[in-house]
Amino acid sequence: MMIAAASSTLLQHVSSVSVANIVRPGFRSLSAASARNLSTAAAAAAASSSPRSLSAAQSDTRVLLGLSEPELQQLAVDLGQEGYRGKQLHHLIYKRKVKEVDDFSQLPKAFRNVLQEAGWKVGRSPIFRTVTAADGTIKLLIKLEDNRLIETVGIPVNDDKGLTRLTACVSSQVGCPLRCSFCATGKGGFSRNLQAHEIVEQVLAIEEIFKHRVTNVVFMGMGEPMLNLKAVLGAHRCLNKDVEIGQRMITISTVGVPNTIKKLASHKLQSTLAFRYTNCHSLHASNQKLRETIVPSAKSYPLDAIMQDCKDYFLQTSRRVSFEYALLAGVNDKTEHAVELAELLQNWGRNYHVNLIPFNPIEGSDYQRPTKKGVLNFASTLEARKVTVSIRQPRGMDASAACGQLRNQFQKSPLLTDSEISPPPETELAVAC
Numbered sequence: 001m002m003i004a005a006a007s008s009t010l011l012q013h014v015s016s017v018s019v020a021n022i023v024r025p026g027f028r029s030l031s032a033a034s035a036r037n038l039s040t041a042a043a044a045a046a047a048s049s050s051p052r053s054l055s056a057a058q059s060d061t062r063v064l065l066g067l068s069e070p071e072l073q074q075l076a077v078d079l080g081q082e083g084y085r086g087k088q089l090h091h092l093i094y095k096r097k098v099k100e101v102d103d104f105s106q107l108p109k110a111f112r113n114v115l116q117e118a119g120w121k122v123g124r125s126p127i128f129r130t131v132t133a134a135d136g137t138i139k140l141l142i143k144l145e146d147n148r149l150i151e152t153v154g155i156p157v158n159d160d161k162g163l164t165r166l167t168a169c170v171s172s173q174v175g176c177p178l179r180c181s182f183c184a185t186g187k188g189g190f191s192r193n194l195q196a197h198e199i200v201e202q203v204l205a206i207e208e209i210f211k212h213r214v215t216n217v218v219f220m221g222m223g224e225p226m227l228n229l230k231a232v233l234g235a236h237r238c239l240n241k242d243v244e245i246g247q248r249m250i251t252i253s254t255v256g257v258p259n260t261i262k263k264l265a266s267h268k269l270q271s272t273l274a275f276r277y278t279n280c281h282s283l284h285a286s287n288q289k290l291r292e293t294i295v296p297s298a299k300s301y302p303l304d305a306i307m308q309d310c311k312d313y314f315l316q317t318s319r320r321v322s323f324e325y326a327l328l329a330g331v332n333d334k335t336e337h338a339v340e341l342a343e344l345l346q347n348w349g350r351n352y353h354v355n356l357i358p359f360n361p362i363e364g365s366d367y368q369r370p371t372k373k374g375v376l377n378f379a380s381t382l383e384a385r386k387v388t389v390s391i392r393q394p395r396g397m398d399a400s401a402a403c404g405q406l407r408n409q410f411q412k413s414p415l416l417t418d419s420e421i422s423p424p425p426e427t428e429l430a431v432a433c
């Protein structure tokens with residue numbers, strides 16, 4: 001009886017004071033201010049997609065994942081505990097990777113009860129499908145609280161000492177409103193932005209599946225990170241400070257949203273954490289006209305402006321810019337395109353890198369992957385003009401490699417019903433190799 005009475009007082013306290021402090025803006029969906037900064041085309045695309053955010057009840061859920069150690073200490077104090085309980089929470093969530101408050105066995109039962117009565121949960125979602133490719137790449141479908149599915153990919157690199165690098169390729173949105181013509185995610189439509197903890201949990205899911213620490217994170221899964229910048233920055237902070245992944249090991253890839261590269265750069269300057277992002281720009285064309293035929297949002301952010309913003313980003317951050325170029329046979333892979341791309345990059349010194357991505361075929365697309373010879377020709381034309389270039393090795397071809405493909409197989413409609421939810425992942429492991 002005593003505990004129940006104390007809990008109810010604390011509950012009132014939490015709802016009136018602490019939650020407002022603890023739930024940071026970065027852990028919400030796209031803010032009105034961010035939305036105003038979108039280009040007209042992107043804003044129109046976002047506005048045409050519904051529903052865009054979690055329901056009020058879901059977005060008010062109190063999620064521990066994503067909170068920093070000081071925030072967890074404050075929460076413990078607000079809940080009538082000693083501050084060190086917050087440190088214990090931090091350890092349980094980020095080091096022990098415990099998924100349920102019920103399983104916080106190091107904490108007194110009374111504290112666990114208080115947390116649960118106040119509506120706090122860890123915020124880890126179940127893995128809906130696991131598909132393993134012959135090369136060891138594993139693609140996960142994670143089922144979010146509102147039954148939406150997102151893709152996350154774990155890409156291991158092994159040498160004779162074993163697993164030396166594990167990259168998590170994370171999603172930043174459920175779907176994507178930008179509809180690039182070669183991308184399965186774009187074709188699948190857009191549902192909503194991810195919250196920061198929904199990005200962080202993807203990395204923890206990869207660690208769980210591989211039983212190994214993630215060394216690198218790339219925002220190259222579903223969605224356009226710059227359309228969900230606050231949550232992406234919130235996730236970045238947590239991945240760096242709490243999950244302890246080096247800032248230089250985190251890459252944000254964007255197809256381009258006006259004003260956002262500048263924001264990334266200034267965020268670094270304003271922040272005591274000195275965020276350092278690798279800015280990876282998905283270019284896909286050597287001139288504006290061609291780019292508009294491949295990337296619909298290109299109309300609102302001309303190539304010249306992108307190149308200028310990337311240059312400014314480099315000047316402000318000293319971070320090398322990486323340009324992604326998806327090679328589509330007969331469309332953007334001719335010698336003249338390589339020559340034009342090299343011209344676009346002249347005067348950049350060695351402060352950039354071009355990464356060629358041979359197109360991964362997707363359902364319902366007429367695009368073709370170029371031949372190996374075609375890819376090599378394109379790369380050598382660039383190299384001959386002193387462009388630093390690499391060719392991305394296709395990983396996980398048999399695991400529905402192109403981003404968004406696996407999710408599209410399972411989620412033709414935006415929501416799954418309970419009866420469509422699969423058995424637990426242990427019994428569900430689908431190995432494609």
Ligand SMILES: C[S@@+](CC[C@H](N)C(=O)[O-])C[C@H]1O[C@@H](n2cnc3c(N)ncnc32)[C@H](O)[C@@H]1O
Binds near residue numbers: 183225253359
């Ligand atoms: C899925 S996007 C997500 C990040 C961001 N929206 C962007 O476009 O950079 C990550 C990368 O995957 C590439 N991509 C998407 N679909 C592809 C496909 N079918 N084949 C090859 N690359 C693809 C994009 O060009 C982009 O460089």
Ligand code: SF4
Binds near residue numbers: 178
């Ligand atoms: S390539 Fe990137 S921006 Fe384009 S539709 Fe796919 S996820 Fe969106």
